[in-house]
Amino acid sequence: MATQRILDFLATRRPSGPCLVVDLDVVRDNFRAFEKALPDSKIYYAVKANPAPEILRLLAAMGSSFDTASVAEVEMAMDAGAPADRISFGNTIKKERDIARAYQLGIRLFAVDCVEEVEKIARVAPGARVFCRVLTDGEGAEWPLSRKFGCVPAMAVDVLRHAKGLGLDAYGVSFHVGSQQTDLTAWDRALADAKKVFATLAEEGIVLKMVNMGGGFPTRYLKDVPVAQAYGQAIFSALRKHFGNALPETIIEPGRGMVGNAGVIKSEVVLISKKADNDNVRWVFLDIGKFGGLAETMDEAIRYPLVTRHDGSETAPCVLAGPTCDSADVMYEKTPYPLPLSLTIGDEVLIEGTGAYTTTYSAVAFNGFEPLRSYVI
């Protein structure tokens, strides 16, 4: 996944210290693949995955819409050229003053998952469209979602009815099948729930129009995943099955799926050592770790592919850790990572599939280390 452009950039520029390099060509290809796979769905790029201005400008120019988590992200999307009607305020947890600010900026589409949030929106964003997030089971996801977002489908009916009663546009429902979702039937189950909310409210004369199918589209880490096309077909079949000919508008919110495989982190081996002479597992310390951008190695959830100049030679398991004085800054320990025996201090290690959820997760200055630098080419 380190494209030739990325390799050439690293060879030419030789940046010192860890950095992320993102290849816009890959982002462009990913956007087109989503368009082709789900031609009837609008793509709302999840800005939080990687808000680099170059990425936002490319996607805005290609016609993408944007899913934002804060007023700052709304502003980033607008600065990149997206008009307000292509921006959704997709965070279900918003301060009332932030809703008001987004409304002033022209935002008219808001996520909710409870009546309390509906009431804030009714007060400061009159007439806005709201969609209610429903809880899904998250089965099959590599980074399963907790119950943090959404409510049970029965409560979603109440929430949307309440919105309508307060003069808002009860616009639709959303769900998220969990990040890196590889079980295609997850969308089927979630769409069945969505349809129930549509049907119940239709009986009361409230006609929802949109289903926001969220993200969860995987990027390729170590395992092969079904390609976008397969996702598109499975989702379209599920839509037909549950909604028949009365297909709603649909939205998807890829984040990781749009930029994950477009980025590679360049790092350096700082130290290789053992804890005792008779240990058979080496500790390999890189100049980037959990607090420098690899937060998603938490609980060893995401296992990034590592590339070194010694690949192909004999390997042995290593504990992989970051450079900070924090004992929690260990990426892979329970399941040690096989790395070449010939790996040495000073060697470059490329960490692939790191275009999403790295730069922004990076700690601002932990241990005095600067946040992850990023180059978008």
Place this chain on the structure above:
Amino acid sequence: MATQRILDFLATRRPSGPCLVVDLDVVRDNFRAFEKALPDSKIYYAVKANPAPEILRLLAAMGSSFDTASVAEVEMAMDAGAPADRISFGNTIKKERDIARAYQLGIRLFAVDCVEEVEKIARVAPGARVFCRVLTDGEGAEWPLSRKFGCVPAMAVDVLRHAKGLGLDAYGVSFHVGSQQTDLTAWDRALADAKKVFATLAEEGIVLKMVNMGGGFPTRYLKDVPVAQAYGQAIFSALRKHFGNALPETIIEPGRGMVGNAGVIKSEVVLISKKADNDNVRWVFLDIGKFGGLAETMDEAIRYPLVTRHDGSETAPCVLAGPTCDSADVMYEKTPYPLPLSLTIGDEVLIEGTGAYTTTYSAVAFNGFEPLRSYVI
């Protein structure tokens, strides 16, 4: 732990958005308490706990030395007025070019835990003092250390012998009993290991001079902890027991113990909701979470005291979560947190004991939220 000065500051300045307020009077008291408890030990403040310039300047002026994790932290300590001979480069994982840079800045005291690191130091910091970190068992600590730092005592002997052979000053050993260590016997066990290293090397004519007893001194969260005085007595007794009249120089490296209880985070309730009408646990969402500075709630390790204007009234358990669109951004869920039933959206929540390991852990821009602001008064 919210001092009157902090409360007055918040009442007067009314900062909007989450922020940390640190009271320097408390830091000053903590430094004096450590001095009094361990009058024969040199205090090396662990800069990573909170590198705010005001804190570093105060401690430098009071005569503190500094334990640093990176060249940037070395520079911060020097900028605050600490001379190079009061600064230790305490990270066992260092790039050779960073060791060289620190040496150029005058740093002569370095941590190691393997021969590979010794060799780097011998190449670019000739004649420097090195101390070798030994592994401890970490029993009794709230935030137990993994095996990331240190080596077994037998290997420490090899490491220090190697240092001597390469012309370095084999200066001593260090250990860390684990963060928030409340078991006073942990120091006794670690000092027994340290003494063994001293004794073995003494037989070869290598005379170590220093024991670095690290940090681990707890700050007060929800549970009472033995006061600094009790720590001092226990440590002094253990030193006497193992070293007799030939007491080595000793160093301590308090971080959390120096600033943890000096800081309070002001946050705001963004949303209170349920996931289903019949749920009996409320979800309370604050405007700060795991990615905004409360990283140490990971695995619900540290349970901060929360203060609201409704304290004393009837409470019920809540799941406590942060404001980001990340399902992992939940602070307390397995063990819900009792909060007043009358708590409402917009209420201020003070999070006490947050002076350490918050501002620097904060993500640089996750979800577009700015890093935790900090006021030192």
